[in-house]
Amino acid sequence: TTEGLSADMIDDIARKHYPMCMRNMHTNLRRDHHLKHFGRLTYGLFLKVLGLSLDEAIVFWRKSFDRITDDKFNKEYRYNIRHSYGQEGKRANYPAKSCSQILQGEPSSEHGCPYRHFTMENLQTTLLTMYSSQGLQSHHLPEIADLVKKQSYHVACTRVFEITHSMKKGDGIGEGESVTHPNQYAARSMELEK
Ligand code: SF4
Known part of the structure; x- marks a missing residue:
């Protein structure tokens, strides 16, 4: 885990350091301005373990889904991001997928x-x-x-x-x-x- 990663560092890290699965999801996210549920979950947990804080994760996903309103983002995505970080529901510390x-x-x-x-x-x-x-x-x-x-x-x-x-x-x-x-x-x- 790297301390102090910020949302705006992710494009560069993806290009230099990601394995193909995560690089593919990142590329799809940039191309489509969206990722389906399993992609969001898998990539989100990867980013958490990579060292992206919850606050930076929310910035990252909000900027990535730049074709939707704040209202839609808050209703449909914010909860799941917080959930991945153990801040909602049963507050589990979910590991990233192997x-x-x-x-x-x-x-x-x-x-x-x-x-x-x-x-x-x-x-x-x-x-x-x-x-x-x-x-x-x-x-x-x-x-x-x-x-x-x-x-x-x-x-x-x-x-x-x-x-x-x-x-x-x-x-x-x-x-x-x-x-x-x-x-x-x-x-x-x-x-x-x-
Ligand atoms: Fe590599 Fe594992 Fe990702 Fe497949 S799932 S691309 S083997 S890191």
């Missing part, structure tokens, strides 16, 4: 794991769009595709981390560890930048 929860969840190209839930063609195009500025090139794609065909989704994601962080194959996200949680991916990426 890779296995996302992988086993409802198949969705909006809020699922892209390695599992995208078509191969869409996966490859999107990988290049998202990560070519960090060194991912088309010659890396066959290797990623092979891992996906073997249903080794975490391994594919880990390999993308290695490629985009100039790490060797087998380094994983550090010390050979592989990706098991989107927040672990983002936290490690942010640490490496320091």
